[in-house]
Amino acid sequence: MATKPDTVFRSLDRKAAAMIEFTLRQYRTRTSTWVVLGVGFTALALIFMIYIDVMGSEFESVDNDGDSFDYDGDGYPTGQELRLGTDPFSDESHPGMFDPPINPEPASNYINEDGFDWDVTASIGEQTTGYDDDGDCLNSDKTDSQKDTNDNGIPCDIIIQITTSPTGQMSFNVIADDGVDEDPDEDAYSREATHIAFVLAIGKLGFVLLLGIFLPLFMATGLIREEMTSGTMHFMIAKPIARSEIFLYRVLGYLGIVWPYIIVLGLLGALVSGFVGSGDEFFRFADLGVWLAIVFATMMATLVYGMMFNALGVLWKYGIILAIPFAAWELGMALLSMGVPDATILRFSVIGWALMIVDSAAMLVWPSLDMFILMGDWGGGGTGSDIFGSSSLRGSDPLNFFSSKPGLGLSAFASTIVATLVLLVQAVVFWFLGGVLFKGKEIQ
Amino acid sequence: MIPDFDQQGKAQTKEWTPDVQAPAILLENVSKSYGRIFALSNITLALNGGVTGILGMNGAGKSTLFNILMGKIKVSQGSVKLFGTNPWKNPAPYARVGFVPEHEKMYDWMTAHGFVSTFARLNGLTRDEAGIEADRVLDFVGLTDVAYKKIGQFSKGMRQRVKIAHALVNDPELIILDEPLQGCDPLARTTIMNVIRELGKMGRTVLVSSHILQEIERITEQIVILHQGRLLALGNLHSIRERLDQIPHSISIESENPKALAKDIIDIDEVFGISFPGGQNVSIQTHNLGAIHSRLPKIIVDNNHKVSSIDNPDDDLASILGYLTSGGRV
Numbered sequence: 001m002a003t004k005p006d007t008v009f010r011s012l013d014r015k016a017a018a019m020i021e022f023t024l025r026q027y028r029t030r031t032s033t034w035v036v037l038g039v040g041f042t043a044l045a046l047i048f049m050i051y052i053d054v055m056g057s058e059f060e061s062v063d064n065d066g067d068s069f070d071y072d073g074d075g076y077p078t079g080q081e082l083r084l085g086t087d088p089f090s091d092e093s094h095p096g097m098f099d100p101p102i103n104p105e106p107a108s109n110y111i112n113e114d115g116f117d118w119d120v121t122a123s124i125g126e127q128t129t130g131y132d133d134d135g136d137c138l139n140s141d142k143t144d145s146q147k148d149t150n151d152n153g154i155p156c157d158i159i160i161q162i163t164t165s166p167t168g169q170m171s172f173n174v175i176a177d178d179g180v181d182e183d184p185d186e187d188a189y190s191r192e193a194t195h196i197a198f199v200l201a202i203g204k205l206g207f208v209l210l211l212g213i214f215l216p217l218f219m220a221t222g223l224i225r226e227e228m229t230s231g232t233m234h235f236m237i238a239k240p241i242a243r244s245e246i247f248l249y250r251v252l253g254y255l256g257i258v259w260p261y262i263i264v265l266g267l268l269g270a271l272v273s274g275f276v277g278s279g280d281e282f283f284r285f286a287d288l289g290v291w292l293a294i295v296f297a298t299m300m301a302t303l304v305y306g307m308m309f310n311a312l313g314v315l316w317k318y319g320i321i322l323a324i325p326f327a328a329w330e331l332g333m334a335l336l337s338m339g340v341p342d343a344t345i346l347r348f349s350v351i352g353w354a355l356m357i358v359d360s361a362a363m364l365v366w367p368s369l370d371m372f373i374l375m376g377d378w379g380g381g382g383t384g385s386d387i388f389g390s391s392s393l394r395g396s397d398p399l400n401f402f403s404s405k406p407g408l409g410l411s412a413f414a415s416t417i418v419a420t421l422v423l424l425v426q427a428v429v430f431w432f433l434g435g436v437l438f439k440g441k442e443i444q
Numbered sequence: 445m446i447p448d449f450d451q452q453g454k455a456q457t458k459e460w461t462p463d464v465q466a467p468a469i470l471l472e473n474v475s476k477s478y479g480r481i482f483a484l485s486n487i488t489l490a491l492n493g494g495v496t497g498i499l500g501m502n503g504a505g506k507s508t509l510f511n512i513l514m515g516k517i518k519v520s521q522g523s524v525k526l527f528g529t530n531p532w533k534n535p536a537p538y539a540r541v542g543f544v545p546e547h548e549k550m551y552d553w554m555t556a557h558g559f560v561s562t563f564a565r566l567n568g569l570t571r572d573e574a575g576i577e578a579d580r581v582l583d584f585v586g587l588t589d590v591a592y593k594k595i596g597q598f599s600k601g602m603r604q605r606v607k608i609a610h611a612l613v614n615d616p617e618l619i620i621l622d623e624p625l626q627g628c629d630p631l632a633r634t635t636i637m638n639v640i641r642e643l644g645k646m647g648r649t650v651l652v653s654s655h656i657l658q659e660i661e662r663i664t665e666q667i668v669i670l671h672q673g674r675l676l677a678l679g680n681l682h683s684i685r686e687r688l689d690q691i692p693h694s695i696s697i698e699s700e701n702p703k704a705l706a707k708d709i710i711d712i713d714e715v716f717g718i719s720f721p722g723g724q725n726v727s728i729q730t731h732n733l734g735a736i737h738s739r740l741p742k743i744i745v746d747n748n749h750k751v752s753s754i755d756n757p758d759d760d761l762a763s764i765l766g767y768l769t770s771g772g773r774v
Contacts, residue, residue, distance in 0.1 A: 018565030018574075029553040231547035235610070238514050238543035239566040240460075240535050442517040 015241050016249050023253025027219070036218045037261055040211055044265060047206050048272050051198045055276050059190040059394060061111050064379070065182045067136065068110035079110035083135050110134070112185040116375055123162070130158035130180045137179035150175040160374075172370070174378045184379045186393060191278035193376055193395025196369070199273050199287060200362060200402040203294035207266065208354050209334045212301030213327045215258050220306040221320045223250040224438060225313035233443055244435025247314070251306050251431070258302050266295035286365055293361030293416070297354040300423040304350045307427050311434030314441060342407030350426060352407075356419040359404055360412040373400045460536030463528025467492035468618040468649040469513065474522035476508055476673075483508040484673045486522070491651065495644035497660035497681075498653040500670035501765065506653040507546060509670065510622050513651075514543050526618065539567060542611030546622035548603070552596030556587055556606045559595060564613040574613070581609040586635055601632020608639060618649045625659050637663050657764065669768065676768050684764060692716075695728045695736060700750040702726040708747050712739055724752075 027033045067079035074091040087093035095102035117131035132138045137147055137156040147155035158180055161173040227233040236246055270291035274283045313319035333349035346352030376396025406415035469491040476484040484505045500506045511517045512524055515531035524530060526537040551559055557578050564574035582591045585605040604624055611619060625633050640663050643650050654660050669677040699705045706718050706726045714736055717729035730736050744751050
């Protein structure tokens with residue numbers, strides 16, 4: 001054994017290591033630990049099963065512009081008649097009368113035949129985008145003014161106006177010429193939107209909120225309190241170790257079991273959603289960035305709540321009762337952050353900052369998410385009703401709900417840094433408060 | 445509930461140097477009150493070296509005194525110093541203190557060795573050092589054979605010895621034992637008493653509390669008597685004893701033939717009264733307890749009496765306390 005100088009810090013290290021190791025082993029022997037971890041795993045597994053089920057099901061293709069129907073009964077779908085210039089509402093006029101006659105096309109050719117041709121990297125201001133794939137705008141016998149119903153001088157295009165309010169809130173407006181990008185591929189859009197919405201929902205609600213609050217609620221509240229009530233605290237405080245150190249090392253021990261657990265669950269989540277998720281590639285590598293942020297945000301949340309709930313446990317024998325209002329508050333803040341991510345009141349929560357980390361990563365990984373949601377909102381054509389009661393494409397409303405911009409108005413990277421720093425400061429504040437409370441406690 | 449902001453618990457962020465002049469324990473006018481009830485009132489005490497027994501009935505303030513010494517509760521008045529440092533403000537002196545709490549609850553899932561070595565590391569020992577020290581102290585209390593068994597399987601006496609081992613692992617100068625003999629079987633009692641006497645011989649300052657006089661008597665002669673939160677007596681047990689012998693005592697003997705036994709006993713000079721309270725019992729009144737106890741066994745054995753129990757109903761702390769509180773001072 002090498003002899004190293006016996007410094008003060010080395011002996012602090014040893015105490016920390018001993019206390020952390022002790023706390024870990026203590027957790028291991030408790031049934032409650034395994035119950036809490038098992039319940040967390042089961043809850044997330046259930047959500048993942050729903051996700052897998054949804055992703056495995058077919059998203060029904062809808063003929064948004066109605067041109068696959070044969071209104072006049074002449075055997076030719078409306079789209080074909082329109083393209084070739086015959087009257088779709090008269091069985092006296094159809095491409096079969098051409099010389100040579102043209103055979104009718106299957107109706108399915110006119111479903112999802114005019115997909116999105118959007119430039120999703122649109123910037124603030126007004127731009128023109130879109131392309132008429134099926135020719136019902138460009139090739140038909142429309143007049144120039146009929147081809148340019150949005151009146152910008154360009155036939156068969158879509159105008160996207162993006163404006164920012166003085167508070168930095170972006171708003172969008174879409175004005176399209178008739179017959180441009182009007183029959184998009186629902187399956188492709190909804191699959192992608194549903195996937196992203198699920199990843200964000202599972203990440204924000206399942207991981208950051210559920211794991212982030214319930215793990216500390218059941219595992220950190222008793223870190224000091226249970227030792228005090230059972231009388232075993234006497235062994236700890238009869239040592240040359242300050243009480244705020246005991247407080248800190250107990251929390252570190254708790255993190256020693258909770259953090260690996262979160263990392264494992266996050267890894268499983270990333271694997272499942274990477275393989276099951278939409279897209280042509282075998283595995284969605286890009287999503288790993290979001291999963292990394294979800295795991296990191298959950299770890300930070302369990303750190304801050306761990307310190308807070310441990311302090312509440314020191315404060316009162318029934319600290320868990322004090323912790324529950326906090327949990328309720330955080331739940332409210334989590335829901336608020338989805339709708340109003342820049343609300344000032346979110347700054348007085350833990351979850352608001354933790355979710356900001358997830359939102360920032362989503363902004364980096366899926367930079368054109370806003371345009372993507374806008375596309376779905378606009379492209380439904382009034383046919384794809386969903387549980388949100390809107391007529392947008394399936395998946396766009398949940399995606400709109402679960403995604404939000406980090407509310408600080410900073411870049412994604414800066415938001416992550418700021419949120420992390422704030423969470424660390426919160427953790428230190430709760431450590432300090434807990435330490436002070438614990439120091440002032442008389443232990444009988 | 446209101447936190448005490450002036451406590452500066454800083455472990456060993458700077459090396460703690462004990463005051464070499466200061467005694468291991470120094471209490472000056474210490475009082476502890478809960479509302480209007482005084483758990484301890486105006487205790488002044490300095491102890492350094494040797495074994496001291498803290499005697500007192502339940503609720504006399506023994507545990508409060510130990511809690512104050514161990515920095516678990518704050519004094520209402522007065523000052524507490526361990527090696528010259530206030531333990532409520534700074535836990536550093538505990539590097540030289542070993543404490544055996546009265547509480548029965550332990551970590552049942554740990555092995556004796558695991559428990560002792562883990563808590564040794566809280567004194568700043570490395571894992572290896574802690575392992576070696578744990579072996580040493582477990583051997584000292586005679587638990588080497590069961591060192592790697594779970595504490596949950598241990599008897600009360602073995603658990604007490606594990607607690608004592610854990611308190612000795614940092615080689616402390618001051619050892620505080622709160623009711624170490626309570627609930628132990630005779631064998632564990634003897635072992636623990638030997639351990640305590642041994643520590644005294646090694647020049648350590650040892651504090652043992654008990655509410656049973658005979659236990660303390662077998663360990664040490666230096667005693668402190670607490671009664672209703674006050675320091676009633678401090679000094680040599682013998683001097684207290686001698687005075688105690690002047691006051692009347694009764695001894696109760698349960699025997700198969702109490703009448704025959706009484707006949708033999710009446711010959712002892714020191715006996716001034718015999719009564720039959722009922723059943724198989726005979727009660728003896730005496731002024732000199734020591735003399736009776738030295739002659740009684742011989743009489744019983746010589747005359748072949750079948751005796752099932754000998755009780756000294758008032759030869760305990762209560763009688764000393766009664767004597768002391770009724771005006772006698774040592």
